[in-house]
Amino acid sequence: MPTMILPRLALAALFAVPLAGGAALASEAMRFKSVSVELPQSDRTFPGGHEAEAINNNCLACHSAGMVLTQPKRSRTEWSATVNKMIHIYKAPIDDTDVPAIVDYLASMRPQP
Amino acid sequence: MNHRALSRRAVLAGLGFGSLGAAAPAWAAGSVKLPLPGGPDARDLTTAFPGKGSMILQRTRPPLLETPFEVFDQGVFTPNDRFYVRWHWASIPTEVDAPSFRLKIHGHVEKELSLSLDDIVRLPQFEIAAVNQCSGNSRGLFEPRVSGAQWANGAMGNALWTGVRLKDVLDRAGVKAGAVQVRFNGLDEPVVADAPDFKKSLDLDHARDGEVMIAYAMNGEQLPLLNGFPLRLVVPGWYSTYWVKMLSDIEVLDHADEQFWTKTAYRIPATPGANVRPGETGYATVPINRMVPRSLLTNVMADASVRTGAPLNLRGIAFGGDCGVRTVEVSPDGGQSWLAAALGKDEGTYSFRRFEASLPALVAGRHELKVRCTNTKGVAQPLEPTWNPNGFMRSVAETTPVVAS
Structure with a gap:
């Protein structure tokens, strides 16, 4: 990442830019530039083969896996409450029959980066 | 600046600098260790x-990007391209057409409004x-640990916000x-159709206090899309959940908002500092x-090696929360004695404020440094951590262990 290797002075100089811009705004009207971007998508799946099938099939439509895999260790009861919240509050279309497998996976998951 | 960075990244991607090992996504650019007790503590940059x-990747979709902590040592304003990012739902518009964008104001008002960005810019400017x-x-950092985004201290930033007072817009309606x-309400939407759209409400008096504003610029530039382009609600002194991004709809209600968010x-x-005991139940909430x-x-940083025989220069950032900073003190001995820090330039009540202090030389061995802010309302950071099951409102006077040799 190029920014990381800039010397400290150069960072300080970059940093001064926003303030100068802010001062200029007061005297001239803001002009907006339309924005079109691409957001990175994650192709990461929950590891574990067959045991991860239910979580991979049901959970990745709404969110990627990374934040789940970096949660601290939690009990089956706690994970069950989270899965229920996803279904009942956030309306995740999860098959009832897949719920036990998802909770099992989460409760036995070894947190990993 | 951002555009150059983007094209530079495009060039790097085109040259195939992508793959950095099996575990990392193709676009990972190094990794960091966060001070999360018990881990897992490694995250990709x-x-x-x-x-x-360069941002700490907490989640790709919807994005949760944490500001690397060293950015906070570089100044009291957080550069836009290092400002943290947090979205609730993954349906985030990736294209926003500035000329056709409209902000709607409706509900319990005399006259519905549909304002273009140029209409908004013509209102009195507020910064x-x-x-x-x-x-x-x-x-x-909570102990015991709680679930949710496992942020270290980088889910915050300070900016100079430019735009218009919400009061002025409401008065026009x-x-x-x-x-x-x-x-x-903003342009983002739930992925699942009947899930609760992310909306937040403020009491009318708060909305009209003359400080709550609609920002069209941060640090002098239009907002990055991921920070809410083109408009973002700014609620000085209040947590970011109220700072609705891609703000497109303002509805005046004649009743209290009953929706989920x-x-x-x-x-x-509803306790001082939102503090309860782990496992405690039956308390009221707000x-x-x-x-x-x-x-x-x-x-x-924690576990740093420092020299004996020379003063130890400390610096950092403080903020008062819902008011300004009155004092910042540092302690070389885990909070037994305190030394006033010098405060840097006052950029405004709700801004980060720089502080600096010089501790007398430490003797060889392990020491616990602490830093504590007291705000202009007289509220001081507690010396013991507060705790609640959602992991909200961390406020403890932080401890930094160091080893002098």
Whole structure:
């Protein structure tokens, strides 16, 4: 990442830019530039083969896996409450029959980066 | 600056600098270790997000990007391309056409409005420096640990916000007698159709206090899309959950907002500092609201080696929460004795404030440095950590262990 290797002075100089811009705004009207971007998508799946099938099939439509895999260790009861919240509050279309497998996976998951 | 960064990234991607090992996504750019007790503490750094430099990847979709902590040592304003990112739902528009964008104001008003960006720019301009901090900033430091985004201290940033007072916009629409709250909605949507759209409400008096504003610029530039282009609500002194991004709809309500994100989500114990014992139940809760004071050393990290025989220079950033910074003190001995720090330039009530202090030389061995902010209302950071099950409102005077030799 190029920014990381800039010397400290150069960072300080970059940093001064926003303030100068802010001062200029007061005297001239803001002009907006339309924005079109691409957001990175994650192709990461929950590891574990067959045991991860239910979580991979049901959970990745709404969110990627990374934040789940970096949660601290939690009990089956706690994970069950989270899965229920996803279904009942956030309306995740999860098959009832897949719920036990998802909770099992989460409760036995070894947190990993 | 951002555009150059983007094209530079495109070039790097085209040259195939992508793959950095099996576990990392193709666009990972190094990794960091966060001070999360018990782990897992490793996170990838990423430069793949539009308008963003190197950020800590907490989640790809919807994005959760944490500001690397060293950025806070570089100044009191957080550069736009390092400003943290947090979205609730993954349906985020990736194209926003500036000329056709409209902000709608409707509900319990005399006259509905549909304002273009140029209409908004013609209103009286208002500027304020203010810290934007996630309710769950530093959640990953809670002990016992709690679930949610495992942020270290980088789910916050300070910017100079430019735009218009919300009051001026509401006055143009003419708030009718009997109005109670004002509800804010942005262009983002749930992936699942019947899931609750992310909306937040403020009481009418708060919405009209002359400080709550609609920002069209941060640090002098239009907002990065991931920070809410083209418009973002700014609620100085309040947690970021209220700072609705891609603000497109303002609805004046003649009743209290009953929808999920205002009434049910983001609640805290109605106790001082939102503090309860782990496992405690039966306490009353209220919607999260005003921020509390914090201070962080930015030039000495945990477990750093420092020299004996020479003063130890400390610096960092503090903020008062919902008011200014009165004092910042540092302690060389775990809080037994305190030394006043010198405060840097005052950029405004709600801004980060720089502090600096010089500790007398430490003797060889392990020491616990502490830093504590007292705000202008007289509220001091507690010396013991507060705790609640959502991991909101971390406020403890932070401890930095160092080894002098």
